Amino acid sequence: MAEIRGWSYEGTELAWIQDRLGRPDGGPGHAVSELVPGCFGSYLRIFHPFQAMDGSGRTCSWRTLAEAYGVPFHSELSHRSLPAGTVPSGGPLWLAESGRLDDRSRGALQRCLAPATGDQQVFYAYDLVAMGEDVDSPIERCSSLAGLDSTHAAVRAEIGDVDGPEFWWPQDRSWVVTTDHDLLSTYIGCSTETARRILRADELEVLPVTQQTRVDFYADESGHLR
Known part of the structure; x- marks a missing residue:
């Protein structure tokens, strides 16, 4: 999971997320708080x-x-x-696969998020994966929740074969989905009601997490890495 960010988020749609990310406890490795803002009632990990x-x-x-x-x-x-x-x-x-939720899981997640989203516009942002391209700020697009795939296809046609989107969220910011390009899981912040729907989805392998849950490859505390 990369830490260095090479541009300012001032004036971007992503600014509200980036301003709320960090690791205040200074613990080891990386945590959910570095991926999803700490303003939600529930947090989830979807395993790819x-x-x-x-x-x-x-x-x-x-x-x-x-x-x-x-x-x-x-x-x-x-x-x-x-x-x-x-x-x-x-x-x-x-x-x-790292950096991208598979088609089946992504479709199931969209269905779970739909009741909380309605007809709102949804923002899709490409951050770290865009740094290797000839752009001077994060790539941001706006569409419907159902428009995720077509939006991603358009971005790939424009700049090349990239993973993502890394962040997507509705206009009212009632949920955020984050898929870091280095990680094998997707992390979500949402309401408790939305979390219940996601946890009930048979197509998804998902567990509750907290802002302090580690996300890096050395996170496993089960003893099998010792």
Whole structure:
């Protein structure tokens, strides 16, 4: 998870988020508070599913792999606790994608967010991934909640093959979705009611987190990294 930011957010739509991010407790590693502002009733982690690298198109949940290795499934679980990403029985290599929520999970999340969003405009922002491109500020677009995919396609057509968006939120700022380009999970701040809908979604592998929950690859406190 990168820390260096090379431009000012003054005058950008992203400013309200960036002004509220940080790690006030000075603890080790990185935490949810560096990804999602501390103004929400609930915080969630959506795990990006593992994909089989044998071309079969199969997916596997973090819980399934954790159970296969006897590793506790919890909110700070790291892929580093799942040795080599392989199933003990000698199955395929499993890898999770960083920087972008998969299509199925993204669609399920949009459906969960729709009741809290209505017909509001939704902002989509590309921050760190835009720094390698020929732009002088974060890339920001505005569309509907249903317009996420078409907005992302337009950004890719404009600047190239980038992950993201890194941040998306509605006009009333009632929720924020953050997918850092270095991480294998997406983090959300929202109301308690919206969180309940997301936690009930069968298509999503999700756990509650707090602002203090670590998000970096060395976060796992289960003892399997020791």
